[in-house]
Amino acid sequence: MASRRVGSSLRALAALLLLLLFLLGLRPAASHGGKYSREKNQPESPPKRESQEEFRMEKLNQLWEKARRLHLPPVRLAELHADLKMQERDELAWKKLKLEGLDEDGEKEARLIRNLSVILAKYGLDGKKDTRQVTSNSLSDTQEDGLDDPRLEKLWHKAKTSGKFSSEELDKLWREFLHHKEKVQEYNVLLDTLSRTEEIHENVISPSDLSDIKGDVLHSRHMELKERLHSINQGLDRLRRLSHQGYDTEAEFEEPRVIDLWDLAQSANLTEKELQALREELKHFEAKIEKHNHYQKQLEIAHEKLRHAESVGDGERVSRSREKHALLEGRTKELGYTVRAVSGAGEATAPSPGRQGFPWTGCGLHAVVSLSGLNPGAAGVWGALRASIESSAAPRPQM
Incomplete structure (x- = not known):
């Protein structure tokens, strides 16, 4: 009797195991739908890339x-x-x-x-x-980064302690000092590059016609360095004047990159109509730079808030802070590119040199400079203007 019950239990257990194996065998088939299912016959979607590349190169x-x-x-x-x-x-x-x-x-x-x-x-x-140049994210630490030049450090200290500047004017003056520092650094990089190029040029034996071409190229690079050095010296003179006298409330422009361009334009032999057209273009350019500066500061603040939220472990605040940080980061990138690209705006619509009239309305700065043929006497300064505009993409260091 007992053996019969044991045998019955074993048969029930075996049947249960068979049923379980059968069900497990059906699961993958059901999930895949068989070889004639819609899923099987649809083309596989390409694997998603984990991160999108920022550049084509x-x-x-x-x-x-x-x-x-x-x-x-x-x-x-x-x-x-x-x-x-x-x-x-x-x-x-x-x-x-x-x-x-x-x-x-x-x-x-x-x-x-x-x-x-x-x-x-x-x-x-x-x-x-x-x-x-910068290792800090903090707005308040910016002025501790140094200017890498005892003359600039002395002028900055004099301006800070003179009592002639409001906090807003000091912030603006600091941007001018950093802009000057950056121009010097760029000049040194170009000078080093040119020195190495000249060493290679002297040690390479080339056909005479090719050697002439290389000589012309080196000459043009020397001229570029000369123009940059002249701009640096002018900038230093301006910083000296500002540190001693303060800002002129009736100044035409405030942004250092725009001031450089305007000073160059005023030293050229341009007509009043030409100056007025350039003045309007520079005002638009300055507005873009100021907007860019605003978003830079907002991005810094958002970054600090995100770090704080992450440190306290507030998940909801972290999520909101990351969203705002990403939005400001994208806007700052976009405006940064716009400020740099403004020198190329309107190039396609700019009239060729020598064309009559002066239709600058709506043209970008590069288009304005491209019209240098209208005033041959100002060609040298227009060349400097072109170089300055092309280098105006150099942003101020981290604030």
Whole structure:
């Protein structure tokens, strides 16, 4: 009797195991729907990329990732993003020119290499730690970063203790000092690049016609350095004057990059109509820079709030802070690129040099400078204006 019950239990257990195995066998088939199911016969979707590349050029993506690994402050990252976007735009344009055989002497390629060298030095991506300008995210720590020049440090201390400046004016003056510091750093990078190029040029035996081309290229680079040095000296004179006298309440412009351009324009032999047209363009340019500065500050504040929310472990605040930080970061990148790209705006609609009339309305700064043929006597200054506008993309260091 007992053996019969045991046998019955074993058979029931075996039946249960068979049922369980049967059900488990059906599950993958049901999930896949069989070889004739809709899922099986639809093409597989391509795998999603974990992160979208920021740039079309791989070398620029590598620089961007390197900067992110260095944990640069958010505003510096946004500025670097805009600089790399401009570099990419110029390099892609150059590749088209090269295919058309329009850069035989290699000057445009050399300029691109120099520009990239400036970017690497500016953001500490060249492996030289002493070129790193900023290591702080804090608004209040900015003035402790130093100006790398005893003359500038002395002038800044005099201005701070003079009592002639409001807090807003001191902030504006500090931006001018940082702008000057950056111009000096860019000049030194270009000077170093030119020195190495000349050493290579002296040690290479080339055909006479090719040697002449290289000589012309080196001469143009020397002229570029000369113009930049002149701009640096003018900027230092202005800082001396400001530190002693304070700001003129009736000044035409406030942003240092715009002031540089306007000073150059006023020293040229331009008609009143030409100056008025340039004045309007520079006002638009200054408005963009001021808006960009505003978003830079807002991004810094958002970054500090995000760090605080993460430190206290408030999940809801972290989520809101990240969303706002991402929004401000995108806007800062966009405006940074706009400020840099304004020098190329309107180029396609600009009349060719020598064309009659002066239709500057709606043209960008690059278009304005392209009209230098209307006033041959001002060609030298227009060349300086062009160089200044092209270098006006240099953002102020982290605030």
